[in-house]
Amino acid sequence: MSRSRRIRSEAVAAWHSFLRRRTAVFFTFFFPVILVVIFGALVRTQPTDGGLFAEPAAYYIPGYLATVVLFTPLSRVGSEIARHRDDNRFEKLATTPLSRTEWLVAHTAVNTVIIGLASLLILGLVVLLTDASIPITASLALLVPFIVLAVILFCGFGAVLGRLADSQDGVIAASNTIALPLLFLSDTFISLDQLPGWFGPLVELSPLTYFARGVRTLTYGPAAGEPFLGNLLILAALAVVLFVAGAYAIPRTD
Amino acid sequence: MNEAVVATGVGKTYGDTVALDGVDLTVAEGEVFGLIGPNGAGKTTLIRALTGTTPVTGNIEVFGAEPTAVDSERVGLLPQSFSPPARLTAREMIDYYAGLYDNARDTDAVLADVGLTETADSWYETLSGGQQRRVCVGTALVNDPDLLFLDEPTTGIDPAGRRALWELLESLAAGGTTVVLTSHSMAEVQRLSDRVGLLQDGQLVAVGTPEDLIADHGGRSRLVIGTDASSAAASALAAADFTATASPSEVVVDGVSPVDIGDAVEVLSEAGISYDTLTWTEPSLEDVYLQLTGESFEGAMTPGASAMAEESSEEPTEPAAAGGDR
Numbered sequence: 170m171s172r173s174r175r176i177r178s179e180a181v182a183a184w185h186s187f188l189r190r191r192t193a194v195f196f197t198f199f200f201p202v203i204l205v206v207i208f209g210a211l212v213r214t215q216p217t218d219g220g221l222f223a224e225p226a227a228y229y230i231p232g233y234l235a236t237v238v239l240f241t242p243l244s245r246v247g248s249e250i251a252r253h254r255d256d257n258r259f260e261k262l263a264t265t266p267l268s269r270t271e272w273l274v275a276h277t278a279v280n281t282v283i284i285g286l287a288s289l290l291i292l293g294l295v296v297l298l299t300d301a302s303i304p305i306t307a308s309l310a311l312l313v314p315f316i317v318l319a320v321i322l323f324c325g326f327g328a329v330l331g332r333l334a335d336s337q338d339g340v341i342a343a344s345n346t347i348a349l350p351l352l353f354l355s356d357t358f359i360s361l362d363q364l365p366g367w368f369g370p371l372v373e374l375s376p377l378t379y380f381a382r383g384v385r386t387l388t389y390g391p392a393a394g395e396p397f398l399g400n401l402l403i404l405a406a407l408a409v410v411l412f413v414a415g416a417y418a419i420p421r422t423d
Numbered sequence: 424m425n426e427a428v429v430a431t432g433v434g435k436t437y438g439d440t441v442a443l444d445g446v447d448l449t450v451a452e453g454e455v456f457g458l459i460g461p462n463g464a465g466k467t468t469l470i471r472a473l474t475g476t477t478p479v480t481g482n483i484e485v486f487g488a489e490p491t492a493v494d495s496e497r498v499g500l501l502p503q504s505f506s507p508p509a510r511l512t513a514r515e516m517i518d519y520y521a522g523l524y525d526n527a528r529d530t531d532a533v534l535a536d537v538g539l540t541e542t543a544d545s546w547y548e549t550l551s552g553g554q555q556r557r558v559c560v561g562t563a564l565v566n567d568p569d570l571l572f573l574d575e576p577t578t579g580i581d582p583a584g585r586r587a588l589w590e591l592l593e594s595l596a597a598g599g600t601t602v603v604l605t606s607h608s609m610a611e612v613q614r615l616s617d618r619v620g621l622l623q624d625g626q627l628v629a630v631g632t633p634e635d636l637i638a639d640h641g642g643r644s645r646l647v648i649g650t651d652a653s654s655a656a657a658s659a660l661a662a663a664d665f666t667a668t669a670s671p672s673e674v675v676v677d678g679v680s681p682v683d684i685g686d687a688v689e690v691l692s693e694a695g696i697s698y699d700t701l702t703w704t705e706p707s708l709e710d711v712y713l714q715l716t717g718e719s720f721e722g723a724m725t726p727g728a729s730a731m732a733e734e735s736s737e738e739p740t741e742p743a744a745a746g747g748d749r
Contacts, residue, residue: 261501261507263474
């Protein structure tokens with residue numbers, strides 16, 4: 170009870186803080202919107218012409234979802250840690266019963282809600298603005314654990330980044346530098362056969378790859394029926410590892 | 424009396440900079456201990472060491488346990504330069520920190536303690552600097568701590584708010600709360616503290632009650648006479664066994680108690696020397712600070728000192744009603 174009370178208190182404060190930063194709210198949701206509008210509605214996919222967007226529109230749903238699942242936790246948790254450190258909030262929290270793990274659980278919960286809403290927005294826009302069709306099956310509900318696990322994973326990653334970077338600017342620069350290649354080279358927007366053969370093993374190293382492949386089996390008709398459990402388990406294992414690393418990385422002393 | 428804090432040989436370096444150098448310190452339960460010292464003396468580092476938020480060498484026990492192992496329900500901290508989430512209201516802020524404890528106080532009671540009942544629903548960022556600091560103090564009080572660490576608690580607070588906070592801390596101390604505070608306000612430390620420690624270059628160079636420190640290091644009370652005839656005045660006063668030093672526009676008479684002021688004025692009157700101002704000061708903690716840190720100080724008023732100034736008169740002036748003799 171005490172633990173849930175502490176986590177709830179931290180999460181409520183973080184949620185209010187987020188909601189009251191209007192520009193943060195706007196751009197958190199505007200970013201995926203503009204991505205879908207540009208690539209899904211303006212550029213459009215050209216399945217017969219080859220090139221970058223050579224697959225049907227629904228093929229790229231994992232990529233669109235990956236933008237929020239990847240960028241939002243990395244930048245938000247990393248920045249929050251930098252902000253906490255600059256404002257001596259961790260020094261204060263270190264003398265309260267709230268543990269580092271509880272802090273990260275609270276902020277992961279807030280990010281899960283934010284990214285869940287953004288994901289719904291993306292799915293709706295993809296259906297509305299492109300000719301994508303998402304197979305409505307019971308297994309579509311498995312999108313939830315995929316998204317939640319990915320958020321946990323990248324919140325942990327963001328915490329590590331926040332610890333290593335010495336400022337909020339540093340966190341933003343580092344998260345962009347890491348996230349951009351991950352976004353495009355994780356079997357999201359660019360399929361493996363468009364990359365040099367030697368690059369294949371590197372794609373397997375990206376945690377986002379398992380998110381993208383798993384989500385694709387749930388949202389892209391031609392991939393339906395392909396096994397997703399392996400991707401889910403790998404994602405879960407990586408989420409645990411990164412979350413533990415992130416919780417450990419959160420500063421407790423100077 | 425039990426000891427709330429026992430620190431022995433505490434040391435801390437940042438690269439080549441020595442922040443703490445073998446600090447020994449004990450704070451008894453229920454005691455208010457004030458830490459003073461110049462900027463960079465190590466006050467904040469010592470607070471961090473005592474709260475377990477920075478690793479140090481040496482040994483520290485808080486309520487008999489290592490700082491990181493002490494029951495956090497018993498400790499409250501207001502860090503220096505602490506800035507909580509800006510877009511929470513004062514009430515939400517207190518609620519937030521109260522939610523981290525099992526046995527938190529009522530939010531309205533905390534808000535009332537720090538005088539923010541009327542602005543409780545304003546965002547933190549819209550409050551004045553002093554109100555913001557009072558919110559921060561409130562966050563340290565939510566768990567009704569047995570041991571309260573306050574690192575410069577009244578920075579930015581206006582005089583009325585500061586006095587209200589002093590009264591709050593005095594009531595907490597009266598209730599048995601142990602308080603360790605740092606401040607650059609000597610009046611604050613002198614008023615609140617049972618004992619004071621002066622840190623300089625990472626070393627605790629003096630510890631004692633404010634009265635003892637003033638008696639040992641504060642020097643004597645003095646009378647400063649503003650006059651154009653300073654040399655003549657100094658000679659007349661010296662002839663009457665006063666210790667007087669002349670400068671071009673004033674005479675400083677050292678070791679003058681309130682009851683001596685009339686005698687000194689009488690000497691001037693008898694010598695036909697007029698004066699513009701009379702200022703009497705008693706030694707204070709600020710004098711101790713300046714004496715021990717070696718910083719210069721001449722002719723300035725000190726907090727807690729009484730002073731008077733009036734136009735030239737042939738009549739002796741009444742001594743100021745001030746507490747304490749030389």
